[in-house]
Amino acid sequence: MNGTSAEPTRCLRCGRILRVSQTYGPVCRARIRAAAIAEAVKGFAAAQVEKARELIADGGLVPTGRPGVFRAVSSKGDATYLVHVKGHCNCPHGLRRVSALSKLCYHPLSARIMAATSRKAA
Numbered sequence: 001m002n003g004t005s006a007e008p009t010r011c012l013r014c015g016r017i018l019r020v021s022q023t024y025g026p027v028c029r030a031r032i033r034a035a036a037i038a039e040a041v042k043g044f045a046a047a048q049v050e051k052a053r054e055l056i057a058d059g060g061l062v063p064t065g066r067p068g069v070f071r072a073v074s075s076k077g078d079a080t081y082l083v084h085v086k087g088h089c090n091c092p093h094g095l096r097r098v099s100a101l102s103k104l105c106y107h108p109l110s111a112r113i114m115a116a117t118s119r120k121a122a
Contacts, residue, residue: 011024011025013025013031036116036117037113040112041113048104048109049109051075052106052113053113056110060072061083061110061111061114081107083107
């Protein structure tokens with residue numbers, strides 16, 4: 001044998017043969033990310049989703065060295081807040097939150113979207 005009869009790499013989701021050695025193909029990876037984003041924004045108002053996307057687009061959400069923890073810049077740009085993907089935020093709204101059932105601010109939503117779209121997620 002010539003040693004070139006290696007088994008082709010296949011997408012773990014659809015089974016198609018991949019040209020590049022990856023876990024998922026580009027279409028499946030996009031579908032997985034879209035599903036992760038849809039799950040992350042579930043239960044949030046459209047205005048909150050828009051603010052979260054704007055925060056990400058403006059570069060106002062920076063990952064820290066801790067998993068799931070980000071630093072968010074305030075809308076005025078004069079303060080920063082620590083945000084966790086599980087919903088914890090030390091912004092004024094996040095600190096006033098009475099219980100786990102009350103509405104979250106949009107900072108944790110932006111952290112969830114960032115975590116869902118990271119390369120490690122898919």
